Amino acid sequence: KAEVGEPLLNSLERNGYFVENACRSGECSLCRVKVIEGEVFNAPESKLRKSDQTFGWVHSCVAFPTSDIEILY
Ligand code: FES
DSSP: OOOTTOOHHHHHHHTTOOOOOSOSSSSSOTTEEEEEESOEEEOTTOOOOHHHHHHTEEEGGGEEESSOOEEEO
C-alpha cells in the first residue's frame, strides 16, 4: 500500500521491506528497483542511467507510483 505523494522507498519501508539506500535524493543508485508492471513518475532529480531507463529501473527514493505497480528489488 502506498500513499499519494509518497516516494516508493518510503512506501516500501512503511510496509516492512528493506531497500538499501544512502542519499535519498536520487543520486547514489542504491535504492534502485525494477518496475515490472505499472507506471511510475521519476522526479527530475533522479539521475537515472540511460540503461536503467531502457530496462525499467528507477530510484525508489524519488519515484512516485501513478498506478498499481509490480516491482523487483
Ligand atoms: S537512496 Fe540514493 S538514489 Fe535513492
